[in-house]
Amino acid sequence: MRTLVAVIWAASLAAQQPLRNPRTSPEDIALGAKTFRSHCAPCHGMHAEGGRGPNLASGRFYRGSSDANLLTNITEGIPGTEMPALFYMEDRVWQIIAYIRSLNAAAERPAGDVSRGAALFMSKGCIGCHRVGGEGGSLGPDLTGVGKIRSIEHLRQSIVDPSADVQPRYWVASFKDDSGKPVEGFVMNEDTYSVQLMDLNQQLHSYQKAALRGYKVEKVSKMPSYKDSLTGEPLNDLVAYLASLRPE
């Protein structure tokens, strides 16, 4: 009886142990990288930086961050998403996970101070256009989870050169409406016949294109560049703050 209890106790303990990746050698990581580039990169990017699928390099995952979570998500796929199941032997999936973990370990850590960056976010007026945790303006992208989906370099670039990479949602349409009044705003949606805008006063409008004159869309950002006004340590601080925006 005592033996039986001991066996049950040992089994229970084993069940509580986190799954450990048995394939973590440099060779495994290299093979995992090869598989990743073949099968995962079309959605997750060549360096796991994200694309159609989320960034996997940052070490934060939407569907669980443990190795066991990753193993399940890769082998079974994620229902309701575009993530397919893979017909791989488990060892090979572990190699992919080892590669992802190697990227996580190497993920750049921002050099700046998060609390000073948070203060800059307020004092420089960022909060006027960007929302974080439900607070702030709505002209620019909501930055609540930006640390999860953008690399450090991308965050830095967005501050000093905002037009370098503008999401279509923030392209700017300009035209004269049917009364001849000039209109400018962000393209929230557009089809062959109509366009839906948020103007610079954060008002929503919908127009039939046939009634508009001089309709054009520019793929530039309305955000001012902070290239000259924010450099060195303050820039690092602000980047560090944005990178810290990673709610669970």
Added chain:
Amino acid sequence: MKMQRFAVTCLAAICFAVLVRGQVTYERLLNAGKEPGNWMTYSGSYRSWRYSSLDQITRQTASRLKVEWVYQMPTTLMVETTPLVADGIMYLTEPPSNVVALDAATGRQYWKYRRELPNRINVCCGQVNRGVAILGNRIFVGTVDAHLVALDAKTGAVLWDVRVADHTTGHSITVAPLVVKDTVICGISGGEYGVRGFLDAYDVATGKRRWRFWTVPEPGQPGGETWPGDAWKTGGAPTWTTGSFDAEQNLIIWGTGNPSPDWNGDSRRGDNLYSDSAIALDADTGKLKWYFQFVPHDVHDWDATQVPILVDGEWRGQPRKLIYWAHRNGFYYVLDREKGTFLFGTPFAKQTWAKGLDSAGHPIRLPNIDPSPEGTYIWPGVQGATNWYSPSYNPLTKLFYLSVWENRSVYRKGEQEYSPGNRYIGSVPLIDLPEDPGHGAVRALNPQTGERVWNYDLHTKPWAGVLSTAGQLVFGGSDEGHFFALDAETGGEVWRQNLGGIIRANPVTYLVNGRQFVSIAAGSALFTFALAR
């Protein structure tokens, strides 16, 4: 006596009518053009014109089109179905592999066949299905777990269910089968999984396979020399869009897909026959009569999975059996249907990969067009200048209509090794450029010259096929969810309706109780229109 004879005659007529109703014979399929009230094959007829001689809905009356009924599908998957209509009953698929029979006048359901599927189904581009085939009292459907199933047309009961291929190795069926005589012709998907493509014929009564044509020949067979080593075993060339049937010549004419892996051709140096080709097979034996390869050694994923339009017409003053074919690679082709010879080709959309076509129809490639590790920008994009969605030919206007994409992709070359059931694509293409998404159009071509006759611009790239009618209309749809009718002669918009969901399907038209209906799938529903009473 006279009265008795009259009664017998009446009874015979009624019996015949009952027999005909619900009995879609091969003869009826062969003469589908004479029954415009029905839509009995994927493309409306064996010649695949997606044209109807119904003319109740015209340029003058189309403005009165209203939604007559809607059938909602309980799915989040993409709906690509083309419904069939026979004698007042509509048969359509809903993804992944279900079949529904509806009253075509009201949309009310008679029955539904729900396909139970294994947990792991890997289909490159969504678990979709493009429709069924019909013969007698049987409905035929291919499934994403690579089975072909025959159902009782009156109840949906399974009559037979055969495994066409192993779904765990990336095989699936998304194509609508085509009944030819007493066989069901069925293709296969899996060009992104390194399958070895084929086209099959199955006995309609038993499900027994009559023949299989491998679209990738093995060593020692004609064409086998175009594959090095074992590359033929994973060579792709699937057959995932319904082809056509030339009854006079007894030829099945079908398009084949890309060679595998898609964007890295290093492991398959050679022309890679019969990928990206039109193939003509003897309908009784499956033997190859001729082929025409549009893109030898394709490295851009430019499948020849378009619907071949068969026309008996004049070519340069002489009567000739022709095929009109607008290909994913951006070129429009005219082929001879007896021998498969190339007659003519010209771009119908922007393309930056070929200087033109030589006298045999082979592309004269420009330098530096292949995928590269750093990326190569090429028009058309990965999804092509057109794709699987159907074109139409209208014998009244003598114009060829199609949906067109004007966009480019970044073709990148990666490394690839084959593992069964996993993607075997050889690269990381950037299919859509966020900063340059391109645009689309519905376009009318003079099929004899390839010249553009008119163009209906679309802000986005359409995945909807087109239907033309004797009402001088062309019906088309957009990714934005608009279903519209255009003047077949000018391209002018006659009517449009926002359906609120992406349209990735082909329209059909039919007649019930003297009213013409037009149907198209949008979002996860099927919408059917008729003129307001």
